[in-house]
Amino acid sequence: MVWKGYRRGVEFMKIDLTGPLLNALDKASSEFKDAKERGDYKKAKRKAFDCARILRELAKHVPSQRRAYLEKAEKWERIAKQVEESGSRKEVEKSGVDEEDFTSYIQNLIARSEVRWSDIGGLDEVKRLMMETIVIAGLQKPESIKPWKGILLFGPPGTGKTMLAAASAGSLNATFFNVKADKVLSKYFGESSKLVSALYSVARDRAPSIVFIDEFDALSLSRSGDVSEASRRMLSTLLSELDGFQDKKSDRLILTLAATNTPWDLDQAVLSRFPRRIYVPLPDVRACEEIIKIHTKGLDTSKLSIHELAEMCVERLYSGRDISNLCQQAMWNMIRDVNKDLHKLAELPYDELKNKSLKTRPLTMEDFYLAFEKVKSPLTKKDVERYEKWNEEFGG
Ligand SMILES: Nc1ncnc2c1ncn2[C@@H]1O[C@H](COP(=O)(O)OP(=O)(O)OP(=O)(O)O)[C@@H](O)[C@H]1O
Numbered sequence: 470m471v472w473k474g475y476r477r478g479v480e481f482m483k484i485d486l487t488g489p490l491l492n493a494l495d496k497a498s499s500e501f502k503d504a505k506e507r508g509d510y511k512k513a514k515r516k517a518f519d520c521a522r523i524l525r526e527l528a529k530h531v532p533s534q535r536r537a538y539l540e541k542a543e544k545w546e547r548i549a550k551q552v553e554e555s556g557s558r559k560e561v562e563k564s565g566v567d568e569e570d571f572t573s574y575i576q577n578l579i580a581r582s583e584v585r586w587s588d589i590g591g592l593d594e595v596k597r598l599m600m601e602t603i604v605i606a607g608l609q610k611p612e613s614i615k616p617w618k619g620i621l622l623f624g625p626p627g628t629g630k631t632m633l634a635a636a637s638a639g640s641l642n643a644t645f646f647n648v649k650a651d652k653v654l655s656k657y658f659g660e661s662s663k664l665v666s667a668l669y670s671v672a673r674d675r676a677p678s679i680v681f682i683d684e685f686d687a688l689s690l691s692r693s694g695d696v697s698e699a700s701r702r703m704l705s706t707l708l709s710e711l712d713g714f715q716d717k718k719s720d721r722l723i724l725t726l727a728a729t730n731t732p733w734d735l736d737q738a739v740l741s742r743f744p745r746r747i748y749v750p751l752p753d754v755r756a757c758e759e760i761i762k763i764h765t766k767g768l769d770t771s772k773l774s775i776h777e778l779a780e781m782c783v784e785r786l787y788s789g790r791d792i793s794n795l796c797q798q799a800m801w802n803m804i805r806d807v808n809k810d811l812h813k814l815a816e817l818p819y820d821e822l823k824n825k826s827l828k829t830r831p832l833t834m835e836d837f838y839l840a841f842e843k844v845k846s847p848l849t850k851k852d853v854e855r856y857e858k859w860n861e862e863f864g865g
């Protein structure tokens with residue numbers, strides 16, 4: 470980030486040192502490793518102190534990541550002291566920073582996907598596109614037919630993007646890596662690009678794999694154009710993984726799905742790696758009907774006009790998530806209505822509570838009318854138009 474400012478009327482320019490500092494950190498930490506491996510503990514100690522010093526410098530330059538950098542600096546200082554005290558190879562290795570830490574973090578990103586295509590209401594066209602893509606990727610095919618490596622899912626919040634990614638993984642029986650870009654960045658800041666390489670290496674070993682990058686916008690150029698050096702590096706590593714130059718076992722399926730609510734923030738470099746861009750829109754009337762049915766499963770809906778409810782949802786610009794909240798609210802209205810003393814049950818000991826059962830009755834339109842007042846869509850018509858316009862121009 471380079472920013473301008475004014476001091477006593479004189480324009481001055483502050484230059485971002487994050488990049489060079491991160492490079493210096495990479496260098497010092499790999500020199501530390503080399504020295505440690507060779508048993509040159511004197512040099513290893515010096516390099517560990519260098520790392521700590523550079524991290525303290527970084528903490529000054531990137532206020533938003535100050536704490537993370539300071540913690541890392543302290544870690545390096547501890548390592549340096551251990552090298553000094555023991556000089557023993559074994560103990561130093563135990564305190565080493567990266568690989569072990571990465572491996573366990575990556576293991577934690579592997580999620581079991583329980584979502585099935587039938588759990589997703591509406592989105593027929595989107596589901597068809599995703600299934601096609603996945604089937605093509607999995608089938609034997611002539612060499613000239615290249616499956617998509619990256620698919621971008623974009624659309625308003627709560628429309629089922631995460632569900633679609635999870636259902637794809639479920640139907641393929643693929644290893645599903647659920648990566649939240651901003652979480653990786655805040656945990657591994659300066660090292661997040663190394664984490665991405667490590668992640669793809671595990672994904673290759675465990676193919677077929679689906680790497681799902683949620684909140685992709687955290688990596689992209691934001692409105693202000695203000696993006697940290699660390700995000701830039703993480704993104705460029707990710708893009709080179711997508712280019713596939715590092716893909717040694719190229720016949721194995723590794724599909725990268727990325728989801729965003731703000732596709733207009735993505736720059737050309739990113740878009741060119743995601744030629745398949747799938748719009749996940751707000752549900753139409755028929756989709757709303759299906760989503761209402763999914764979220765009232767097991768309850769008596771015979772007294773409802775689901776069609777009327779669906780029209781109300783469309784009018785209010787509800788997403789699938791809003792509809793799920795609506796159904797929950799309506800269900801609670803029904804439950805409170807027929808279990809007047811529900812709160813008193815809270816005082817019962819658990820054993821007695823276990824033997825009581827909730828009374829229910831069919832859901833009514835009234836339960837829903839009350840619920841509509843509680844659920845507000847965060848969107849305006851203008852927001853929706855913006856998605857549609859972007860879709861016309863860049864989607865496909
Ligand atoms: N099409 C749908 N069918 C059924 N349920 C849905 C649908 N879309 C959303 N939901 C409900 O809303 C919840 C949120 O959906 P999901 O996490 O997939 O949204 P998202 O598009 O990833 O949102 P965000 O952009 O905020 O990450 C789901 O857990 C589900 O309960």
Ligand SMILES: [Mg+2]
Pocket residue numbers: 630631632683728
């Ligand atoms: Mg999501």
